[in-house]
Amino acid sequence: MINKLVNKIRQTQAPVVVGLDPMMSYIPEHITKKAFAEFGETLEGAAEAVWQYNKGIVDATYDLIPAVKPQIAMYEQFGIPGLAAFQKTVQYCKEKDLVVIGDVKRGDIGSTSAAYAAAHLGKVSVGSQLHTAFDEDFATVNPYLGSDGVKPFIEVCRQENKGIFVLVKTSNPSSGEFQDKVVDGKPLYEWVGKMVDEWSREHIGEEYSYVGAVVGATYPEMGKVLREIMPKSYILVPGYGAQGGSAEGLKPYFNKDGLGAIVNSSRGIICAYKQEQYAEFGEQNYADASRQAVLDMIEDINSIF
Amino acid sequence: MINKLVNKIRQTQAPVVVGLDPMMSYIPEHITKKAFAEFGETLEGAAEAVWQYNKGIVDATYDLIPAVKPQIAMYEQFGIPGLAAFQKTVQYCKEKDLVVIGDVKRGDIGSTSAAYAAAHLGKVSVGSQLHTAFDEDFATVNPYLGSDGVKPFIEVCRQENKGIFVLVKTSNPSSGEFQDKVVDGKPLYEWVGKMVDEWSREHIGEEYSYVGAVVGATYPEMGKVLREIMPKSYILVPGYGAQGGSAEGLKPYFNKDGLGAIVNSSRGIICAYKQEQYAEFGEQNYADASRQAVLDMIEDINSIF
Numbered sequence: 001m002i003n004k005l006v007n008k009i010r011q012t013q014a015p016v017v018v019g020l021d022p023m024m025s026y027i028p029e030h031i032t033k034k035a036f037a038e039f040g041e042t043l044e045g046a047a048e049a050v051w052q053y054n055k056g057i058v059d060a061t062y063d064l065i066p067a068v069k070p071q072i073a074m075y076e077q078f079g080i081p082g083l084a085a086f087q088k089t090v091q092y093c094k095e096k097d098l099v100v101i102g103d104v105k106r107g108d109i110g111s112t113s114a115a116y117a118a119a120h121l122g123k124v125s126v127g128s129q130l131h132t133a134f135d136e137d138f139a140t141v142n143p144y145l146g147s148d149g150v151k152p153f154i155e156v157c158r159q160e161n162k163g164i165f166v167l168v169k170t171s172n173p174s175s176g177e178f179q180d181k182v183v184d185g186k187p188l189y190e191w192v193g194k195m196v197d198e199w200s201r202e203h204i205g206e207e208y209s210y211v212g213a214v215v216g217a218t219y220p221e222m223g224k225v226l227r228e229i230m231p232k233s234y235i236l237v238p239g240y241g242a243q244g245g246s247a248e249g250l251k252p253y254f255n256k257d258g259l260g261a262i263v264n265s266s267r268g269i270i271c272a273y274k275q276e277q278y279a280e281f282g283e284q285n286y287a288d289a290s291r292q293a294v295l296d297m298i299e300d301i302n303s304i305f
Numbered sequence: 306m307i308n309k310l311v312n313k314i315r316q317t318q319a320p321v322v323v324g325l326d327p328m329m330s331y332i333p334e335h336i337t338k339k340a341f342a343e344f345g346e347t348l349e350g351a352a353e354a355v356w357q358y359n360k361g362i363v364d365a366t367y368d369l370i371p372a373v374k375p376q377i378a379m380y381e382q383f384g385i386p387g388l389a390a391f392q393k394t395v396q397y398c399k400e401k402d403l404v405v406i407g408d409v410k411r412g413d414i415g416s417t418s419a420a421y422a423a424a425h426l427g428k429v430s431v432g433s434q435l436h437t438a439f440d441e442d443f444a445t446v447n448p449y450l451g452s453d454g455v456k457p458f459i460e461v462c463r464q465e466n467k468g469i470f471v472l473v474k475t476s477n478p479s480s481g482e483f484q485d486k487v488v489d490g491k492p493l494y495e496w497v498g499k500m501v502d503e504w505s506r507e508h509i510g511e512e513y514s515y516v517g518a519v520v521g522a523t524y525p526e527m528g529k530v531l532r533e534i535m536p537k538s539y540i541l542v543p544g545y546g547a548q549g550g551s552a553e554g555l556k557p558y559f560n561k562d563g564l565g566a567i568v569n570s571s572r573g574i575i576c577a578y579k580q581e582q583y584a585e586f587g588e589q590n591y592a593d594a595s596r597q598a599v600l601d602m603i604e605d606i607n608s609i610f
Contacts, residue, residue, distance in 0.1 A: 021417070023416065024430065024431070032432070036431075036432055041431045041432035041433060041434040042431060042434070042436065043429075043431065043436050043438065045431060045432070046429070046431040071413075071417055073411070073413055073417045073418070073420035073421045073424065074417070074420050076420065076421065076424040076438065076439075077420040077421070077423040077424040077429045077438055078424075078429060078431075078436075078438060079392070079424070079436070079437075079438030079439060080385060080388055080389050080392065080438075082424075082438070083385060083388055084385050087384070087385065105411070105412060105413055105447075106378070106410070107410060107447060108376075108378055108410055109475065109476075109477040109480075110477065111328065112326070112376055112378045112379070113378070115378035115379050115381065115382040116378045116381065116382070118382040119378065119381040119382040119383075119384070119387075124348075124351070124382045124383060125329065126329065126341075126346045126347060126348065126350055126351040126383075127337070127341055127346030127350070128346060129346040129347070131347065131348050131383075131384070132384075133348070133381065133382055133383060133384030133385075133387070134381075134384060142410075142412060142447050142449055143449070143483065144447055144448070144449040144472060144475075144483060144484070145472070145475050145477060145479070145480055145484075146477065146479030146480050146481065146482035146483055146484070147479045147482060148477040148478060148479040148480070149477070149479075167449060167450070170414065170449075170450050171414075172414040172415065172450060172451065172453040172454070173453060174450070174451030174452045174453040174454075175414075175450060175451055175453070176451065177451035177452060177500065178448065178449060178451055178493065178496065178497065179449070179451070181486075181488040181493060181496060182488060182489075183486040183487060183488055183493075184487075188483065188486060188488075188493065191483065191486060192483060195482070
């Protein structure tokens with residue numbers, strides 16, 4: 001799957017992932033109105049609105065981008081109907097030949113991590129049958145519990161030709177509280193990065209490893225160090241745009257081959273129509289606004305090469 | 306909710322939580338056979354078997370214990386039907402007046418953490434309506450992303466009278482890889498513990514805070530230090546029994562009032578019938594074996610006071 005991701009990035013010339021993190025407040029009224037008319041102001045109604053909203057954005061952008069990253073929390077809050085909308089979104093994006101990165105940030109130990117890996121990337125046995133549950137292509141994984149928590153994911157990736165991105169340095173303001181703590185002269189995130197590097201070298205696709213890392217766009221100087229520590233890992237970079245990361249600041253996340261990083265934007269794309277810059281599209285044409293925002297993001301990022 | 310937990314621990318004289326972490330291999334054949342006859346060897350069939358298995362254990366033990374801890378990964382692997390079985394289990398346990406600790410180990414940032422908090426502990430707005438999704442009483446939370454990730458959970462707990470247990474030192478063998486790294490002379494888990502202590506002091510129920518911590522039974526010397534660092538936090542202790550933690554080793558996790566800790570056992574209780582000690586019950590009577598295992602665990606733990 002890392003090979004497919006790299007190839008699609010080359011084809012589209014767009015190291016860009018669209019974060020499908022729908023908030024109810026983002027969804028245009030014509031969509032919620034229709035969904036509530038059919039299902040009421042229920043979890044089912046919310047889930048239907050989320051799905052229709054996503055579908056509009058995917059239909060308008062899928063030919064421009066290699067990948068999407070649905071954030072499961074935004075679906076989980078709507079319970080079972082919300083998670084069904086997550087599943088439907090994952091399936092639909094795969095039908096559109098997009099690489100789907102499940103932003104699930106799961107992490108536990110042993111058989112529990114194995115169950116999460118089965119849920120999101122693998123298969124589960126029921127009697128003599130094998131089934132898939134959510135079946136994303138990649139998942140994000142939290143490393144706080146150590147390699148006991150990460151290795152079951154890697155094992156499933158190896159079997160199923162999938163991949164993970166391990167949280168190394170996140171984009172949020174308080175990410176430093178624990179991640180930046182200095183251990184033997186180096187911040188913790190570097191130690192985590194070293195571990196990701198070990199895992200990644202043992203699990204290579206063609207050019208890159210299917211064990212990647214998450215490093216926030218908001219800390220480019222740390223991105224530079226981590227790029228060097230983990231040369232074989234793809235870096236998933238959140239925090240561009242709405243969270244304050246700039247294109248110029250993204251340079252250090254890429255390797256000399258122009259590859260090695262994929263930059264996420266969520267709100268900046270899916271809620272583009274609410275920004276002054278794209279207001280002319282109007283709420284009805286929110287998906288066209290998203291398309292234009294993707295085109296502008298690709299141009300912005302490619303300007304650094 | 307922390308007050309309810311403390312009161313129920315006092316009433317039952319049992320600082321014990323039963324981990325509802327069903328694996329298909331644990332479930333007696335008469336249950337899977339019936340479920341597969343009705344739903345086939347499908348995700349629905351697996352979910353039905355899990356639910357019936359749980360119901361048997363809850364019916365046989367609910368009067369002895371204050372709380373249960375369903376591990377969501379074990380349900381998530383069966384997709385939407387599995388998560389519906391999780392929800393049904395949570396609801397059923399609440400009807401039995403048990404405190405339900407959702408072992409979800411979620412953690413993200415800002416509005417995403419807020420969405421997880423809404424999913425598991427709070428409410429979500431849909432139009433003019435408020436709905437609950439999974440509605441556990443407590444959730445476990447991963448702190449790697451710092452206070453941006455934890456505070457949205459605390460805020461929902463404050464509003465909804467719920468609680469969290471923050472992962473501080475986990476019970477698994479590799480937990481030390483990052484958690485034990487020494488920062489300014491102290492291991493990282495102590496720094497996390499100090500942060501939990503700050504949060505907990507600001508969010509007190511009657512005697513204890515509704516911001517608790519997870520500290521594994523497998524590291525009693527670390528439990529002792531963390532007990533002192535976080536006097537107001539309840540400690541959820543996994544790793545007793547099957548993972549190797551002993552009753553004697555649990556002493557340091559408790560305060561002088563005999564409170565302050567609640568000890569989890571999963572496999573040791575729910576799969577008791579497969580142990581030599583309880584084999585006489587037979588597979589058909591797996592729930593009676595679980596009841597006896599709970600009685601034995603309570604006696605074992607109370608022997609340290």
